[in-house]
Amino acid sequence: AQSVTQLDSQVPVFEEAPVELRCNYSSSVSVYLFWYVQYPNQGLQLLLKYLSGSTLVKGINGFEAEFNKSQTSFHLRKPSVHISDTAEYFCAVTLSGGYNKLIFGAGTRLAVHP
């Protein structure tokens, strides 16, 4: 079975500082990886996804993530955050041969302070 661990439940950061949100996954088979963002009282929006190919994936709003198979990680990064990036971020995994049944981590609350 697959599982996802988001190592930090909360990450406080000052505006314009860089940030990294950590995600590790566990799976005995090939997987696809995703990062979603959830703003207060809203559903989830896809930031980026890794299916295959280049291990560095660029997404919306200036976010990027790097797939590291040997470390089973898929950390999310942004070089300079804005107040508007304050939200909950979820890492998710699905089997590469499956039908998109997403397994989510518990989430990381990113709080950007002025």
Add this chain to the structure above:
Amino acid sequence: DTGVSQDPRHKITKRGQNVTFRCDPISEHNRLYWYRQTLGQGPEFLTYFQNEAQLEKSRLLSDRFSAERPKGSFSTLEIQRTEQGDSAMYLCASSLASGGKAGNTIYFGEGSWLTVV
């Protein structure tokens, strides 16, 4: 593309009552999913439809829960005899299958909040 719509957005009900949530997926999306999210947790998979066929149900979906997708379009999630532990946000999502491969983007609705008092 109007996105995934869910109704109602908020529902407060007394314990023991039945509630029903509706989801309208993005048109032409043949896959539809229901997830449940409690405070401080990530979404948990409940069930999945391919067109009108319900192909998988999580163990989280007790006998009090039933989901349908008649005609492969909108879907309903009904909870009978609600319990306080059912309080959560119920998320609907949809995607378009392509060659049987995973990795197609799953689009989520804004969720339906259920509070059982």
